[in-house]
Amino acid sequence: MPTLIKNAIVITLDAEMAVHDRGWLRIEGDRIKAVGAGDPPLDFAAEVIDADGDIIMPGMVNPHCHMAMSLFRGLGEDVDDRLFRYILPIERKFVTAEMVRTGSRLAALELIQGGVTTVADMYYFETEVGRVVDEAGLRGVVGQTLADFQPPDHASFDEGFERVEELVAEFSGHDRVTPSIAPHAPYSTGVPVMARVAQWAADHPDVPVQMHLAEMESELDWCAKNHALRPVEVVELAGLLRKGLIAAHCLLVDEADIAALARNGVGVAHNARSNGKAGRGIAPIEAMRKAGIPVGIATDGAMSGNTLDLFSQFAPVSIFQKLLGHSRKPMPAAEVIRMATIEGARVLGLDARIGSLEPGKQADLIRIDLSAPRLHPIYDIYSMLVFAAIASDVRDVMVAGRWLMRERKVLSLERKKVLRDALQIASALKAEMTAIDAGR
């Protein structure tokens, strides 16, 4: 049965950035059939939902996440060099298919409750992530990670490629889950493996490539020492700087790097809170966007940024650019919401299907409840979304025409069971952290 949502503030994010202060939306199957202003045409064949003046906007796109790491949320805070001290040892010991399933489910709950409808993920046992994204009803680009530091699911790159092939075999042609290949980073794969990925990707034009890029000083050092190049140049040398590459971070980039990213059609996933919390700095996303690079707003894993919703990123994303520019002008709120929706979709190569509310597009949308006093008055709807709204203001979530959440209740996952399973794994992790800190 078609669905008709009426009496909503419809924020379309279409090319004209149309906002219908009192608008409606008609959904048939998994798609948006029509969008309009004022009263909808009479339609006795549809289920009619009165949005009561709330906002209907596109579901948000989180283009860089490690869903399973929600189990590590808040682990090892305030310590430099966590990657080698905590993350890698813990991952080797604790990351199993079951752990990835449980952590991804916890993440899926949070993503849905925070209004994210599409997530790009990079991790291990990624087939499990794809299955969780599928069961949760989300849309995802799920990337099997390849790395040389004895990751938990492959002892060699050959084995890693086997994991990728399994993932592609399972999700090829899936409507919502797009398999992806994810070389971890330049320093953790090396040029020969990145070249192999580039060749493999050329043979699989529908499979997006994700990687961490230009994130850390130590990465700059590795690239300088081994290739006398900068990270972006090393990736270009390997032939991997290509259209469809989803590059996470791009924090330590100079003008030439930005030009190379733009020239090669790379999309960037910006992780403001994660980068800032590491004390690493502020990615020059204003400059990147001016150069024509699509930039999405991402959360990174919960061990880095603690949250997976985009509302918690909005103020940092905008404020960081204002600090860089020493002015109020950079990164106005409407641009932030654009990045969180249609531009994030472009980063993932999905902008023809999602990211805006337009006829023919997938019905991925969220309803924002405007009852909280802290959201009012509203002089600029985008400013309200960026600087005042929080994750809990998301009331309903729909992906591909299916309601995943109604009135804050997630319908596609069992909250209590997921939480119970997660806390069981967390208690074992607590003991391990204590052991690491005791120097054992």
Add this chain to the structure above:
Amino acid sequence: MPTLIKNAIVITLDAEMAVHDRGWLRIEGDRIKAVGAGDPPLDFAAEVIDADGDIIMPGMVNPHCHMAMSLFRGLGEDVDDRLFRYILPIERKFVTAEMVRTGSRLAALELIQGGVTTVADMYYFETEVGRVVDEAGLRGVVGQTLADFQPPDHASFDEGFERVEELVAEFSGHDRVTPSIAPHAPYSTGVPVMARVAQWAADHPDVPVQMHLAEMESELDWCAKNHALRPVEVVELAGLLRKGLIAAHCLLVDEADIAALARNGVGVAHNARSNGKAGRGIAPIEAMRKAGIPVGIATDGAMSGNTLDLFSQFAPVSIFQKLLGHSRKPMPAAEVIRMATIEGARVLGLDARIGSLEPGKQADLIRIDLSAPRLHPIYDIYSMLVFAAIASDVRDVMVAGRWLMRERKVLSLERKKVLRDALQIASALKAEMTAIDAGR
């Protein structure tokens, strides 16, 4: 009837930073009678509340706010020099006793729902603010502002002092509302008036002084031009750099300024989002705290920072210092929560009465609902509060032993009426902004 809250994670914020993973709290009248771990002693005379494993912690302190400006939330975004272009003309035209009452009520709703129990306010018609703080059941330090730019409630400083005297007369001896005098800033009062305030304050030792200090480049220029000094030095010259001064911002301070603030016993209200959103920079609060200056976490008015709860400030407060220090180490989460509670209370001179959960202190406390999946797992309770919790996780709020909110419903104000009144004023403001932008 006494209240006994049991089965709670009690975060005391006492000198030892004690946290009782399963604790209890006994409240008699407006005070905390006892705090303990484990099962409470049997008590048939008390109303027993089972917190069901939720957090009980001190109510938060917001030491710099302009409550009435919640009506200007999100007005004039992304424009430099808003103060003279928008704020002052709008204030002259729209700020009346009625507007201050309505805006302060809207702010009170948001403060309570965000877990703030004590607020320091600076504005005009401040007697109205004091009355709203009182009716809402909040605790407040309400400062009548003095300024030379034709503010809406006094045509001369003599008249301004009359407003102050009225305020002090009405609230002197009030248990929760502390009257305060608030010279706007060095450039908007000048040395002779600041000296007059200093003298007045010496005669009124119980009346705290609040002011904006070292916030803007133009303020530095004014101080340099008129006195060949820096802002902190100008205030010292006027004799106003004194114990009990609540200095908001202190963004543009150097080492000598910090030493002067510390030497004179000044408290600082840090406004991370407001300063950052203006592109002005990051206040060196790590250095200030090392020098012994108490620093609280403040929101500024909603026209500057958009929100009045402290959760929306926590990540910026911590991340900004990590960015300044280029490391994960600065400003650990426990320090952020300390600033939001006991240290903020110290800034306001109220730390003997509030800011921690200890026997004899006022029963100002909040309950944090831990049911949201996005809060779990919890490896470090302070990290969870700083980086994962949001305003809507506050479930119940008590001030001086009285519940102001239960299960998210504010009991002391009529939400619908307040919102209706606020939106009526907002629609007139919208028209005025359009007129200003049209260059009339």
